[in-house]
Amino acid sequence: MNKMLHQGLILTSQREYAQAMRLGLLGLGNEETRVDVEMDALRAMQLVPQQYDLILLDTLLDSMDGLQLLLLLKQQAPATKFIIVSDSPDETSRAHAYQNGADFFLERPRMPEVFRTAFDAIRGLLVRHLDGKASPDGQNGATSSLADIVQTRCLSGDSVLLLVRSKSQSGDIFIFRGEVHHAQYPGKSGEAAFYDMMHWDGGHLRIRELKLSHTPPRTIEIPYRELLDAAEKSGALDAGLRPPTGELLVVSGDMPSETAVPSVVLEAPPRGEEEADVPEVARTSELPVANETPIPAVNSHWKINLMGELVEGSQIAEPARSAFITYFIYRKLADVAVTLEVDYFTNLTLFGPHLQQVLVADNMGVRHAVFETAWTTENLRNQYVQWACEQSF
């Protein structure tokens, strides 16, 4: 498959930028590639946008609001990829751009190295675009380069959750405001999980993107560029230099993953395929006991995922409200953790005159139990924490 740019359009009122960008875009194609530059928005409206694979559009044009023009052009050419270029990116214009159909929001590059990074990101966008054209269902049929998507989203300053699936595993990468904050898959989290995921199935994976509306846990502190470089190097090590220590999970579809040694204890079990798509509440009267600790008697208990969705529970009077309050507490304690410069909370106990509550967090969600104060003991609360941790394996 030819994954190159065939025809592009740059809509801008800045001549020098247009020339530099045009040269760069031509480098993403071959000798037949054409990149047009249009500096008059009214003339641009007379063009046929469907002919272009890619249109770069400034937020501010001389005679028209670029975001309004985007809305018009996207309606005419829904298959074309649109990149909005802004001199002063802020959350409002970013949100407006995506709302109007932008595929990518780019701060105008000014330095040569930033141009290079921007072209890398655009190349990634095109690769996904053309892969998607090859298979109408980009989510299920085609695979994408995880590195390209991470770079694109980080460069764009986005906040997204990437649901990553290989042939044998699934995991999540949390990108918040253009930096990778957290990565996780069953058995591992943080940088180690990120590096592993980058090499699942050779780095070409089925990826689903969800908009992230909250601050995710932060287990990865290094800038995304260093992270991607390190991931690339770790791949080289995996290819021949790293001795088999048993620390890395086996990700081949032919090999069972029980040969791996989980390095993080507070993790959730692998999710089913359908669970990632449509979280459903399992209204069980008694949740299954994974290991030895039985669940203590509780008034009610439930679990939310990191998106605040109720994923299971028992005897919940108002599921939506219960999930909301758990998520609310989780978010508030995330703020506290950031302020105190510590990792996310592992558990919270609230003591009241009539009720006591225990929340247990892991990298996949938060469990919340409500006890009667009159008969609750420290042992019972500890038993719940123990049980919750065992469920997380």
Add this chain to the structure above:
Amino acid sequence: MNKAFEQIALIEGIIAAAFVSEEGKLLGWCSNSAISQDALKFVSETCRVILSANRAEQRSAETGIVAFGNRTLVFREGAAGIFMAYLDSPTNDAVLNWLWEQVNPLLEAEGIKLNIAAPESA
């Protein structure tokens, strides 16, 4: 209030502590680390919001204990405001009872009485 917090700072395991009034004023604080007054106030206010949200859900609580790995944040709300202590160790009920035994007399000497409606254990 400064005198009370000078003493609270000496309690074993305490990294920082603060008392924030109902009106949101930081009436007393101490810190053995780089945690700023603003940070202490923010944490206290956030804890108060958590308690308030639970009251709205008919699950009222006055005391909270949050484990951040090996560190623990303890907070307790009274009529006059909210007290928080940040400890450099995990805790259990015995440790908490011991902590309140140290802190309560110091705060009461300043005219502040925290709610102790909830028994830590039945």
